[in-house]
Amino acid sequence: MRSRFGFVVVALVGVGTTAACALPSDLSDEFFVATGTEDIVLTVGDTVRIDAAAVRGTDTVPAMSLEFISDAPTVAIVEGDGLVRAAGVGFAEVLIRVAGLQNATPATRTVRVLRDVTIDTVVVTETASPDGRTVKWGEIIQIRGIGLDPAFGNIVFVGSFPARLQSFQAGDPADLQSLDRLSVWVPVGAAEDADVLVSRFGGSTAAWPVRVQQEDILEPANDDRVVLPLTNDHVYPELAIEIDDAQTRRTCYSIFGTPPDQCFADGYRIQMPPSGEMTVVLDTDRPVSGASSTIELRSDIIGAPVSEAYTLSADWSFCIDWDRVTNFITQVTHPFSSQADSMVFAIRGDPGHPFNFSYNVYSAATPVTEAPLSAPSTSRYGLRLIDGYRSDLPPDEAEENDHCWGSHDVAVDAPPLALTFDHGRDLDWFRFTVTGVGSPIVAQADEAEPNNTAALADTVSLGTRISAEISSPSDVDHFAFFADAGQLLDIEVVTDFRTGLVTVNSFLQLWFDGEPIAFNDDISPSTPDSRITITAPETGWYTAAVQDLFHDQALDETYSLNIRALADHVRLSATVTQTSGLPDNQFVPVIRLLRDTRTTLGSPTVGRFGEGALEELLVPGQYLLLVYNRAGVAAEYTLSLADTR
Structure with missing residues (x-):
């Protein structure tokens, strides 16, 4: 039988055709065929059943019959109730219509039949x-x-x-x-x-x-650094640190304050592009289980060789400026994926000048980490070298702030800024100032042992900096001070970590009337010092207790404890709101707050972070704010900074 479409009618599906034909013709245009839109791809001999149904309005009508009609039976034969059999290589269009309803809207599916692979x-x-x-x-x-x-x-x-x-x-x-x-x-x-x-x-x-x-493919890279010129984007997604026997080990730069450690490593010499700005992305989606890893960066741009090494944490990234008298280096959580499988290095330096980049897997125990229980297996990683950044959206008023050295000045309580993440890798940096009178340290004191219990606590006053030492693994230092209800207390442990060698991984507790009311382990994931900022709930005596979670008799275990009441401060509320209309899984904003200590420490002090919003008490000083989209998608957004006191 020939249809009005000029095709061969291959199959009638369903029952009740007579009833369907008896439907008043003025209602038939309310019906349509619902089916998928994607092409059906088959190999010769394969079969598949087309999923389709008659629909009236929003309701499926199972009793209505469907016709399936192939325009190329030599390619696709329709059998039974929509079963398609691939007969030969080529394309076919299968028309699907409601039987007996000439005005019902039909549908078509494209079938492509391929040869065997x-x-x-x-x-x-x-x-x-x-x-x-x-x-x-x-x-x-x-x-x-x-x-x-x-x-x-x-x-x-x-x-x-x-x-x-x-x-x-x-x-x-x-x-x-x-x-x-x-x-x-x-x-x-x-x-x-x-x-x-x-x-x-x-x-x-x-x-x-x-x-x-x-x-x-880049071996040997264990001792001789492979030169990787950057002319265009270079992508090396399948590299490996080949871990087999002791013969491939090398002496690595030690970041643990110990003699040089033994490790397996790959080293590269990378040339800065003409722009003087580049991004190195290290993908570590299959890390070595149980083995500590580091990244080592080395440049002689400043005049004398400078090495920096970092413990490898898969969700951390770095901003490095080798174009200043003092290297500006800071860690930031990367924006590439919610699985946190990459490390991102934003680097600025002299155009054409090379620097060294090493990925190391340690093969022996260090004071900070255990060695693998057995020889670790080969470690896969990927390397991407990117010249500068991309721009997928029009620039906003704060552009050129992709890197930490290009921070855009903002103000607390100013109108919200309309901004863009102009590409998925965009790191937007901002700088602001909290004005007012700080809370100076007015007295110095030395710890007096024994003070290992609250009853033996050293008595100090607010505004005191105490010089102290952890003398044994069980040593817990106690310091008592008087405060009035409503005073904003700030208790901070400061160690040599901020200027060099890790000595104390402090744990800080605050007690009142025999009960703990606050504690803190690390200020941030990269700063093991501790800090508690809290409003005194009552007038009376408070006790601060300090202990070391990782004590080593061979190291200097000295620290300073600042106990003070904050005078001027800001209760900062930072909020990022998207204006692009993206689904939630494509807009995951992260805010990171840093104290701008570049002039004193050479790099910022890493502080708090939050997703979408952040609240923090801030004393007078300079601050940096980093904002990015963890989902790695270009987006438009607004940034609002407010004092919510």
Whole structure:
């Protein structure tokens, strides 16, 4: 039977066709066919059932019959109740309509039938071997064959590890001899004898055997630093610290105040781009379990070699300025993903000047971390080198504040600022001042032992700085002072951590009338000093207790304790509100507050942070505020700073 559409009617589905035809024709235009919109992709011989239904208004009408009509039965045959069978390579349009209702709105689905996945050859781009089948981790290989388009559900494996897509170039669909070209990176961890496997959802697969050398494409990088010039964006997503035996270990710069440590490491020499600004992104989605890791940066831009090393924490990033007399280095939580799998280094320096970058995995115990229980396995990581930043939205009035040295001046209680995260990596820095009279330290005192209990506490007055020492792992120092109800108390432990060697990981408690009323371990994730700021609930005697959570007899365990009442202060309320209309999972604003101690310590003191909003008591001084979108999406937003006293 020929339909009015000129197609062959292949199937009638449902029951009650006579009743459907009896429906008054003036109501038939209220019906339509509901189905999906995506193309149906099959391999010859595959079958799939099209999900479709007749709908009137918002209600599905199961009793209404549907007709499925193929315009190319040699490509796609429709059987039974919408079952499509792939008969031959090509395209077909399947028309779906409500049987007997000429005015009902039909629907169509596109069916594409592909040939079985086949691999003609795999081209190795860098590693030379007699048969061209030897590769290294991180090397780009080009798969040439048929039916390779990743848009059609193809996944590439090397051995048991999925491979990351680098590029795809489709063959000419009109030329059956034309080959697709699919390029991927060989994943770290692929076994020595492995197959390059292309698998399509639905079952069609093809394989090509290769030999995988158990090292990455940039080796050897253990002792001799590999030069990575930056002409365009460089992406190395599959690198590895190959951990096998003691012969590959090297002496690493120690950040733990100990003699040089032994570690496995990869080192690179990176050249600053002409802009003098760049971003290095280290992806560590499969970190070494149980092993401490560090990043080491080294530059001689200032005139004398300078090394900086940082404990690797996957959700921390760094802002580095090698263009000043004193290096400006600060840590910031990165904006790349909610899984926190990257570290971001925003770096400024002389154009064309190289610097050294190392990723180290320690192989022995340090005073700060235990060694792995057994030899750690190979560690995968990725490296991205980015020239400056991108801009996806028009600039706002605070642009050029992507880096910590370009902070935009703002004021508390000023009208909200209309701003943009002009790309997913945008770090917006702001600077503001809290004015007024500070709360000076007016007296100095030395700790008097024994003061290991509240009954033996040293008595001091507000406005005193006490010099003290933790003398044993069980030592807890107590200090008593008198305060009036309503006074804003500020008790702070200050150690050598802020100027050099870690000595005391302090834990601070505040007691009143025999009961603990506040405690603090670390001011921030990167500052193990402690601080309590609280309004005195009653008039009377208070006791501050200090202990060390990580005591080492070999280190100097001295510290200072400041006990004072704050005079002028601001109760800052910082709020970020999006104006882009993005869904919640694409706008996760983070606010980080820092005390601007660059002139005294060379870098800011890391302070509080919050998601979307932050409240903090601030004494007079200079402050920095960092705002970014943790979801890594460009967005428009407003920033509001208010004093809520």
